Amino acid sequence: MSTITEATPLAPLRAKSGWIIALGSVVFATVVTVYVVGFMMLICGIAEVINAFQLQSWGKFLLWLLLGALYIVAGFLTFENPLLAAAMLTLLLGVALLVSGIMRIILAFGMQAEAPWIGVALSGVITLLLGLIILAHWPVSGLYILGIFLGVDLVIAGASWIGIGFGLKRHA
Secondary structure (H helix, E strand, C coil), X not given: CCCCCCCCCCHHHHCCHHHHHHHHHHHHHHHHHHHXXXXXHHHHHHHHHHHHCCCCCHHHHHHHHHHHHHHHHHHHXXXXXXXXXXXXXXXXXXXXXXXXXXXXXXXXHCCCCCCCHHHHHHHHHHHHHHHHHHHHCCCHHHHCHHHHHHHHHHHHHHHHHHHHHHHHHHCC
């Protein structure tokens, strides 16, 4: 078994091993997120196909059947190439954040003076900036954005459950 010494070509990476592990974890979390989305698309597709057979008219039957088949194909494609799926989901997320941010800013300026329009405008600006950052770094951002969002969500959810637990313990 060899070790990394100062003479090996891997020596410069040794100092950056923490960043390499963290980046690997974020990419892994992104892939897992894509697999979860793919699985949900498969389940939804199957449900749509089953629902199609319960409809009475041909037009609605074909539409639901086609929609269900599209979901199933998209679900399988996410399993076939999860990194491409992550890039496409990240692109959609970036566009959605951009549009949502613009709409919130427009909504804020249309609010009454006594309403808390500044909070809505600030939320719109932050959402708009997040969308712009994601799109400016796309497609590379597809490797890590979904994983980061999943990680942030898990940390916030975990902290919330811990807070609830301490609150319940204090009031018990």
